[in-house]
Amino acid sequence: MASVIELRDVSKTFKDVRAVKSLSADINQGEFVALLGPNGAGKTTLVEMIEGIQKPDSGQIHLFGKPWAGNEPVLRKKIGLSLQETHFIDKITVWETLDLFASFFGIGKDRCTEVLKLIRLEDKKTSYTANLSGGQRQRLALGVALLNEPELLLLDEPTTGLDPAARRDIWDILLKLKETGTTLILTTHYMEEAEFLCDRIVMMNKGEILAQGTLEDLLATHGSREQIQIQLTEAVDLQFLAGQPGFLTCHSLENKKVHTFAVTDTPGAVQILLTEVKKSGAEIRSLECTRRTLDDLFIEMTGHHLSEEA
Amino acid sequence: MSRSFLKLVLVQFREFFREPAIIFWSIIFPVAIASTLGAAFSDKPEVHQTVGLAGGIPEKGSFGGLLKSGQTDNAGGVIVKTGSEASGEIILHFRTVSPDSAILLMKRGIIQLYVLKETDSTVSFHFDKANSAAQLAYLAILSGMNGNETQRHSVVPMTLPGTRYIDFLIPGLMMFGVMNSFLWGIGFSLIEFRMKKLLRRMLATPMKRHEFILSVMVARLFLAMIEAGILLGFSWFFFGIYPEGSWIAVLLLFLTGAFAFTGISLLIAARIEKTNIGIGFINAVSMPMMVLSGIFFSYHNFPPFLVSVIQYLPLTLLADATRAVFVEGAGLGETLIPVTLLLATGMVTFLGGLRLFRWH
Incomplete structure (x- = not known):
């Protein structure tokens, strides 16, 4: 062409x-x-x-x-x-x-x-x-x-x-x-x-x-199409999950209460996640499984939203 | 002539006639100024002046005599008429005041002058010599005091067309209008085109730059001609003002003046990106010329060094030469120098403006 x-x-x-x-x-x-x-x-x-x-x-x-x-x-x-x-x-x-x-x-x-x-x-x-x-x-x-x-x-x-x-x-x-x-x-x-x-x-x-x-x-190249976002009542370190089977990356907020995972296998990843949370003793405030967007990708690559000033 | 050139010209005509404010400022306003000032100066009403009278009326002397000849008004003051119908009447209202209140009334601008009785046979006049109204009252009183003792004389009023203030005013006002028409019509609108990114947008088409600049000039030339024509028609009809000299000289002056102000406008608009800055620049160019170039009053009372500069301002060149054709009957020969100077001003500023012009 x-x-x-x-x-x-x-x-x-x-x-x-x-x-x-x-x-x-x-x-x-x-x-x-x-x-x-x-x-x-x-x-x-x-x-x-x-x-x-x-x-x-x-x-x-x-x-x-x-x-x-x-x-x-x-x-x-x-x-x-x-x-x-x-x-x-x-x-x-x-x-x-x-x-x-x-x-x-x-x-x-x-x-x-x-x-x-x-x-x-x-x-x-x-x-x-x-x-x-x-x-x-x-x-x-x-x-x-x-x-x-x-x-x-x-x-x-x-x-x-x-x-x-x-x-x-x-x-x-x-x-x-x-x-x-x-x-x-x-x-x-x-x-x-x-x-x-x-x-x-x-x-x-x-x-x-x-x-x-x-x-x-x-x-596909820069992660998966799906993601899990979890919000906890207490701070828990979940960074180690990145790279585990079914998980690609983990993006945690500083308070360690909110974590976003790029995943390849949502059902499997949710199970592992629930087990880990139970072990830590923290309660789940919310759990969301969504399709990843370009904005999520942009945040992962640059640390800020598309709508922000560069 | 290409279709896009015609469209460009047409767009500017439409923009002009669809803006009521522009019609007001460029057509109605100049006519209104001409008629107001014309009316004010062609039929001058009698002048009334209030004069303070402190310490009473002196027994002896012509001042006392003047007051005794007057009429008493309701407030216990005296009214004295001086002058004649031909020279204009000045009616003096003498108001009895104490010396202290006389100063207060002066400060408030109610009286411009007061007369103090010094002795039975002497008076003193108190006023500021820089105040022409006071000076006028003083002269009126003097003339009234001398009365019939001075040499008999008469006054011949000047009412012939060409010698009135309105005759001085109209040609200058017309050229002042030409200046404003170009500075705002070309200067301001080019800056607005740039600010709105329309210049940039039009340039991203196969539009030819020279067609655009030429369309702005041609459209404005026609509009300025209409504006000047309306003012001329009005002045001719109401005040009997028209060019006594060469019509071709008037046209030549109009065209070269138009060219000079086109150049100046293009130079102003060459780089400025915001209309509010443009307004400042245009005012900075037009205001001094409005005051100095002898549009509303003669510039010959300015200090000589200033006059030698003022004479060569574009608006002065244009207004002086146009006035000469109107009231002195000047012909083509007499306008040659101003026409050449205006043409040169136009050439320099136009080429400079084109060179500096920023399309983006």
Whole structure:
């Protein structure tokens, strides 16, 4: 399959912060890729370098086999993008906004009508952009990105700050694009978004790729899909269970009352755990067996949540 | 002309006409100022002045004579009319006060001057010579005291178009409007585009940069022309003010002034990322020119070294030359120097602005 994006040793530093550290990756045609990471992980910087808005300090970026230098007019026509929080001109209507951006691509009104329908803003056609809700404004930003029927779509946090219903609306539009063979890169710090939409998840932290692959790959390579969380009335040291049959890792809070185990065999592990707790004499306050999430994985690798600042 | 260029221009027209506040400030406000000031200065009503009278009325001398010629009012004061209809009447209300209360009334601004009876035949006038209202009252009293003893004379009022204050005001106000239109219309809106990340977003399309800059300039030029045209039409109709000299000179001045302020706006907007900082910068450029450039009052009373600088401020160049065409009937030849200087200002600032301009 053809590589739509090739990143080779791409680095970018702002003042004394290394936003992206010699990062390499390939993204294939038709892939939906999520750049998942907390705020400050370098997602926006990376995406804006791919978009040709920022220049890397070193390394190479090729889109459709071409670098940005000297190919800007060609590449601009092939990509669509939305920036983190774009505002449009307040007293210009939804339709006029689409029409304006369409004119930059030399696209006619038919496509504007199509896009308007796709982003389901037909009844807001004559509303000023200032009067749109957050979800509607994000849909308009997405519509502007889709005007030129881009082969590559880059969305920077398309659903940040939206309520679940509005987020779902955006997801529905994006899922429809999957059938057309569009390549998508989106940045997000919502693991559900990455899990729901994307074939490949690239977990980023502090300008580096921590891990990447499908959801299943990630969880399988970096532990199991299941976990047990136990809360006790007294402090008990259970660290020794890590590596025992059925157990992978143990993550205990400092008070040693709350422990989280990544397990491969939940029924077996629960039995062993109950025996050990009984021996210690402590009482169980709660016991939960859950499927592990990307957030759990992220905590295990970095010590903090996806929703925290990096 | 490309479709995207037309759309860009159109978007700016729409934005302008859909913002009631902009319409108010750029069209209604200048007309309102012109009509208020015009009305205030074309039909000046009689002036009333209250004067303190301490120690009573002296028996001898022309001051006593002046007061005796007046009428007594309800409060026991004396009303004296000085001047004539042609020169403007000044009506003096003499109010009997004690010397102490006279000072208090002065502090409160109720009277500007008081007259103290020293002896039966002498009085003293107490006022601040820097206070022109007091000075006026003093001169009015003097003229009243001398009365018919001075040489007979007459006063010829100046009411011919071209010699009134409104004639001085309108051309300057029009060019002041041009300056504001460009500084805010181009400077502020470019900064707003940058702050909203719209510049960045539009640049991530095949939009051509020169088309964008050109559309901003062309849209603003048309809007400024409409604004200036409305003010001109209004002044012509109500005050009979129009360019006595060359219309082409007026157009040339308008265009080069527009270009100079386009350049200045672009330079201001080249780097600033926040509109609140932009407001400060634009005010820092426009306020001094509003005060110094002789829009509302002549700048020739400033110290000579300052005048030599003020003369070359873009707004001064533009307002002086436009006024000359309006009231002195100046032609193309006389506007050549200001036009050249404005063109040069525009060139330098425009190229500098383009060079420094940050799209992201």
